Amino acid sequence: MTLKVSHRWGGSLAASLFASLFQAAPPAAAEEKAAMLLPGSINDQSWNALGYSILLALKPHGFTTAYTENVADSDEAEALRGYATQGYNIVMGHSGRFVSAMEQVAPDFPKTQFIAVSGNEGAAPNVMSIDWNNAQFGCQLGVLAARMSKSKMVAGVYGLEGVPNITAQAGGFRICATKAGAKVSILYVKDMEDSAAAKEAALSLIAQGADVITGKLNAAEAGLVQAAKEKHVYVTGRGVDQTKMAPDAVLTNIVEDWPAMFGKTADEVKAGKLFGNFVQYGYDTAPVTGGSLVYDADKPFNPVVPAAVVKELDDMAGQFKAGTLKVEPTREDARGGS
Structure with missing residues (x-):
């Protein structure tokens, strides 16, 4: 009921x-x-x-x-x-x-x-926040974008500037794309749902030379995919439905696993446990990782992604899991502009 x-x-x-x-x-x-x-x-x-x-x-x-x-x-x-x-x-x-x-x-x-x-704080003994590790996945997208870029110019379009999970993903993207040798530009749009505004932002970045686009938006994410499809550049999305929109343009999607995150917590609450903290799921909390990179039901990446790049990204996931790789973005890392 x-x-x-x-x-x-x-x-x-x-x-x-x-x-x-x-x-x-x-x-x-x-x-x-x-x-x-x-x-x-x-x-x-x-x-x-x-x-x-x-x-x-x-x-x-x-x-x-x-x-x-x-x-x-x-x-x-x-x-x-x-x-x-x-x-x-x-x-x-x-x-x-x-x-x-x-x-x-x-x-x-x-x-x-x-x-x-999707909060980022808690209060003992019974107020908690749950989110997935945006910095880890943002970092992987940054490396993927840098490796797939011919111009070595990549870009992100985000909303809600300053919100912690946006800072984490946009900052992680910039840090890791930069380390992988790409120049990064970031634009923020006012409305996470405005597909037209997101598309316009993506088109402006493409006009400046970016040939791989990423972002974290809600319904507006579709605007990024549409721009990439029209201009024949690469993009990452937030669901396999976006792969269907532009199978040649989409490299992968971050598919968030909220049912697993909340199901695990719900079972623990049923067992009498209460939480008063921020619980963040990622590669280091396997088997519940909070999300995964998915191109379609059968594979994590577009077939155009070279095997060596796939291995690099898989190795990064393993390093995050082991705790040997950590990314802690700041608001400066997630800043708008280049």
Whole structure:
């Protein structure tokens, strides 16, 4: 069962409406219950749809689920409190912006695990963030781009400048592409969903000589792929659907494994463990690595990538796993421009 709660709150009247809603439509009785708060709609085919898929992935782990869409900043604490009061033992917020509200509410519910999706901080004993290691994968993309570039000019298009996971991926890309001998340019766009703006940014970078494009966007990622396809340059994506859009242009995709990350945590919470920290999955947390490089169902890379480059990237993954290779990007590494 998945219960949907979709409305905005405000003041004491809103609090009473929230309480009455749960009295009128309580979730089915279950020992394990998980809820997700979303900043937008689950039908956006992008970030919030991903959040909904994370929630649904907990059902096979024995959780009854519920969610609330379009949660405004001012309503976060009240929404978190509402679910915790109803006995939800996992309450999630779909972005790092929920951490502050979780820190306010968590002391009143010491048996509830609060989790920020793609955050980068936690608070003991029961507020945590989960993300995958953007720096490791960004580094691999940087080496791949440098090796596949003929012009030795590569570029990235990102949104949300300054957000930690963006800094990690963009910075990791710059550090490792530069070490591999390429010149790097980075542009930031205002909207992670604006495919047209992302395409325009990519086209401008291509016009300046970049012949491999990467990035971390939501729906706007498709704009990068479209630009690369039109201009016959290479690109990396965020899902095998983008390989289908431009099989000759896409080199690989970072495919994020949120179900595995959250499933592992959910099982541990069921067993009585609580987390109050930032848990970051990567090659060094195998078998749950948080993501993988995938071209299509049968292979990690486009067949045009030479075997020697594939081996280099595989060796990097092994070094990350062993802890002999570490990348710690700064905001300067992720800066816009060259």
